[in-house]
Amino acid sequence: MYVKAVPPTDLNKNTEWFTYPGVWTTYILILFSWLVVLCVFGCSPGMAWTILHLSHFLVTYHFFHWKKGTPFADDQGIYNGLTWWEQIDNGKQLTRNRKFLTVVPVVLYLIASHTTDYQNPMLFFNTLAVFVLVVAKFPNMHKVRIFGINADH
Amino acid sequence: MIAIPYLTALTTYFSYGLLFAFGQIRDLFRKVLDWCRSNNLQGYAPICLGLEDFYIRRLYLRIQDCFGRPIASAPDAWFDVVERYSNDNNKTLKRTEKKTRCLNLGSYNYLGFAAADEYCTPCAIETLKKFSPSTCSTRVDGGTTTLHNELEECVAKFVGKPAAIVFGMGYVTNSAILPVLIGKGGLIISDSLNHNSIVNGARGSGATIRVFQHNTPSHLEEVLREQIAEGQPRTHRPWKKIIVVVEGIYSMEGELCKLPEIVAICKKYKAYTYLDEAHSIGAVGKSGRGVCELLGVDTADVDIMMGTFTKSFGSCGGYISGSKELIQYLKYTCPAHLYATSISPPAAQQIISSIKVILGEDGSSRGAQKLARIRENSNFFRSELQKMGFEVLGDNDSPVMPIMLYNPAKIPAFSRECLKQNVAVVTVAFPATPLLLARARICISASHTKEDLVKALEVISRVGDLVGIKYFPAEPKKEHQE
Numbered sequence: 001m002y003v004k005a006v007p008p009t010d011l012n013k014n015t016e017w018f019t020y021p022g023v024w025t026t027y028i029l030i031l032f033s034w035l036v037v038l039c040v041f042g043c044s045p046g047m048a049w050t051i052l053h054l055s056h057f058l059v060t061y062h063f064f065h066w067k068k069g070t071p072f073a074d075d076q077g078i079y080n081g082l083t084w085w086e087q088i089d090n091g092k093q094l095t096r097n098r099k100f101l102t103v104v105p106v107v108l109y110l111i112a113s114h115t116t117d118y119q120n121p122m123l124f125f126n127t128l129a130v131f132v133l134v135v136a137k138f139p140n141m142h143k144v145r146i147f148g149i150n151a152d153h
Numbered sequence: 154m155i156a157i158p159y160l161t162a163l164t165t166y167f168s169y170g171l172l173f174a175f176g177q178i179r180d181l182f183r184k185v186l187d188w189c190r191s192n193n194l195q196g197y198a199p200i201c202l203g204l205e206d207f208y209i210r211r212l213y214l215r216i217q218d219c220f221g222r223p224i225a226s227a228p229d230a231w232f233d234v235v236e237r238y239s240n241d242n243n244k245t246l247k248r249t250e251k252k253t254r255c256l257n258l259g260s261y262n263y264l265g266f267a268a269a270d271e272y273c274t275p276c277a278i279e280t281l282k283k284f285s286p287s288t289c290s291t292r293v294d295g296g297t298t299t300l301h302n303e304l305e306e307c308v309a310k311f312v313g314k315p316a317a318i319v320f321g322m323g324y325v326t327n328s329a330i331l332p333v334l335i336g337k338g339g340l341i342i343s344d345s346l347n348h349n350s351i352v353n354g355a356r357g358s359g360a361t362i363r364v365f366q367h368n369t370p371s372h373l374e375e376v377l378r379e380q381i382a383e384g385q386p387r388t389h390r391p392w393k394k395i396i397v398v399v400e401g402i403y404s405m406e407g408e409l410c411k412l413p414e415i416v417a418i419c420k421k422y423k424a425y426t427y428l429d430e431a432h433s434i435g436a437v438g439k440s441g442r443g444v445c446e447l448l449g450v451d452t453a454d455v456d457i458m459m460g461t462f463t464k465s466f467g468s469c470g471g472y473i474s475g476s477k478e479l480i481q482y483l484k485y486t487c488p489a490h491l492y493a494t495s496i497s498p499p500a501a502q503q504i505i506s507s508i509k510v511i512l513g514e515d516g517s518s519r520g521a522q523k524l525a526r527i528r529e530n531s532n533f534f535r536s537e538l539q540k541m542g543f544e545v546l547g548d549n550d551s552p553v554m555p556i557m558l559y560n561p562a563k564i565p566a567f568s569r570e571c572l573k574q575n576v577a578v579v580t581v582a583f584p585a586t587p588l589l590l591a592r593a594r595i596c597i598s599a600s601h602t603k604e605d606l607v608k609a610l611e612v613i614s615r616v617g618d619l620v621g622i623k624y625f626p627a628e629p630k631k632e633h634q635e
Contacts (some may be wrong), residue, residue: 002156007587009345009364011352017169017588022162029163030170070583071207073347080202 012079014070015088018097027104046116049119050126053112056105057129064101065136066150081152086142093139105133155546155590157559158624163558165589172561174283176211203613208584212561217243219580220566225252228260229268234577254574256609258595259579263436263552264523265600266467266507272515273467273506277499284498296495304501308396310510312434312460313442313452316481317474320489321496323431323461326471327370328354329489334427335360335394340380342424343398344368346406351398351429361386367406370414375399377422395424395551401433401444405594406585407547407554409433412444416454425456432500436552441511441524447550448570465511468503469498527599528551534597534606541614542627546592554611555581555592556622563620564591576609 003021010016017023031052040084069080070087079087090094109130116122135141145151180203213220218237222247225233230245233252239245260267280300290296292433301319309317320326335341339360344365355362363380366372377395384391394402397419399410412428419426430443438446443460445452452458457479461471473483484490511520538545544557558564568580582591597606615625 001158003159003162005155005157005162005347005587005590009366011345012363013584013588017583020162020587020589021157022159022589026163026166026170030167046568067204069202069204071204072209073201073205074584077205083359 009092012075012090013072014079015084015138018088024100046122049112050122053108053126054129056108057133063134085137091142093142098137102134102137105130110119155557157589159558161624162589165561168561169588172212172562176207179211180207182457185245196326210264214244214564218246219565223248227268228257230257230598230605231255232257234572253575255575255577256374256605256608256629257577259409259577261464262598262600263465263527263598265598266465268600273503276506277503281499282503286499286539287497290493290494291492292495294488298498300498300501301495304505307505307508309474311442311512312458312474313445314458314474316477317472318480318490319470319472319496321470321494323349323463323471325489325493326356326459326461326473327351327429329487330483331355332358333487335396338385338392338393339394339396341396341398342373343375344400346399346403347398348404348429358563368408368411369410370418373415374418376529377418377424381422396427397424398427398429401428401430402551402553404432405555405581407551409444409448409548412448412450416450420454424556427457427459430458432464434460435511436527437550441520462504466504466507468500487530511586523599527597530599530601530606531597537610540628541617542623542625543617544624552595552597554595556595557624558591558593558622559589561591563622566620567622568617570619571612574612574616576612
């Protein structure tokens with residue numbers, strides 16, 4: 001019932017909240033509750049999962065891989081060139097948190113394409129979404145800005 | 154160690170997520186609305202990027218009335234809090250002329266010197282008449298009075314080191330000394346919950362910074378071994394100097410530092426120890442000499458001892474004490490000594506008099522009484538709160554007690570309800586504490602009487618029931634048969 005909260009050695013206040021217990025459960029619960037909202041609209045389960053997958057793609061791409069810096073000025077802008085994904089776990093690659101966050105969009109993709117029976121317009125969008133998300137999370141893409149998109153001035 | 158109920162962790166994340174989402178939607182609308190309106194920047198760059206102050210604009214300003222409350226009297230056990238109101242949902246607050254008399258559970262007034270004292274205040278007024286409020290000069294130019302020399306000797310004797318140097322501001326003491334002591338090619342290993350002044354000083358020094366898990370000597374040893382083996386980044390040369398920075402009492406946790414183990418590890422690996430006793434000097438220990446006395450550590454083992462005069466001595470300023478050579482070196486190089494105005498003479502006199510009272514040199518036993526009273530008060534308050542079922546952090550004998558709140562909505566609820574019942578508490582949230590672990594921090598003072606504490610306990614218990622922060626089961630009340 002009670003969990004122990006050990007203060008982490010991460011000095012970056014923007015990402016250290018991700019190391020406390022309960023984050024993964026909250027993330028998955030938010031995805032499920034959004035699914036419930038979609039089901040209320042009376043569309044088929046395939047459409048609901050596809051909409052969930054695509055909106056998850058938009059939200060996580062914007063906040064993890066597009067927005068740079070931190071939402072407070074305390075740290076004097078030392079992380080201003082890094083997206084949230086590049087800041088997490090102090091830049092160390094292939095930690096448990098990163099692996100979890102890479103697996104979630106893949107699982108969503110599998111469920112979404114299965115429930116839509118791999119039909120074409122949905123399949124294309126779903127595949128594009130999961131491809132972009134997973135490639136953005138590769139260790140080789142750390143601090144890479146393709147064609148200078150989203151680079152610093 | 155903090156034990157959170159799992160459900161509370163989930164709801165806290167969810168609440169912060171909701172607040173964040175609403176903030177982003179409002180920002181989106183603001184961007185859309187501002188697109189039509191032209192800005193009056195006239196070609197200059199905007200002062201801050203839109204995302205930098207997101208937290209302040211969308212989260213902090215909503216509960217702004219819980220922070221920064223102006224007070225209209227000395228911060229004694231009871232003080233006057235100025236009432237404020239807002240017409241635009243807390244974006245701007247306006248002060249009124251009305252004041253409420255509240256119980257003060259937030260000021261760092263550990264020994265009760267914050268208000269007028271029968272020995273200290275006449276001395277301070279005498280000094281004010283003789284020396285005037287400011288020295289109007291830096292220490293090296295014309296700002297060293299006889300008081301400053303007397304103060305440095307007094308502090309050195311009190312702390313137990315050969316010499317000391319005194320500065321006008323506590324924050325500046327840390328942030329101006331660390332760059333002088335260590336530079337590029339050195340290593341600073343600091344506790345993960347160190348104060349912002351230490352973090353800023355370490356960043357300003359240019360040395361490499363490594364953090365070890367809060368109060369865990371085994372992790373400190375691991376980090377030391379790894380860093381000494383690897384050497385400087387990229388060149389792998391040996392480090393020029395290694396300094397380990399810890400605090401005596403951590404102000405957000407109320408915990409004492411595990412000083413004996415940490416000092417033993419530092420001696421084994423030949424690293425310097427820097428102890429920041431801002432909250433512990435004067436408040437713990439049998440004669441008020443801080444954590445070294447309480448935990449039985451010889452002061453000669455700690456290389457640099459730093460402290461502030463704001464908490465237990467009722468004044469302002471900070472000091473560094475160490476060996477004579479170290480203090481002599483600091484007097485030649487430290488920018489706070491060479492370029493900053495020296496400590497104000499009445500403030501210096503207040504410190505000298507309060508040290509005399511603590512040591513009993515003014516001829517009465519008030520110092521020993523105060524120390525005993527703060528210990529009793531802290532232990533009584535902490536045990537009562539724990540019996541009621543609150544989650545209270547901190548070790549026994551520590552006068553700082555954080556009560557865990559966790560959820561962001563409980564912060565303003567607790568603060569405002571307590572103020573309505575005339576108890577003023579300080580609540581702390583992100584980013585001063587980790588995201589999940591928002592808390593209300595109570596500072597007990599030697600000037601709180603038993604009735605004050607009982608009233609505070611009643612109010613906190615009632616508000617705690619209303620807000621829902623009794624996370625642990627309450628102990629059943631035992632009937633005392635006297």
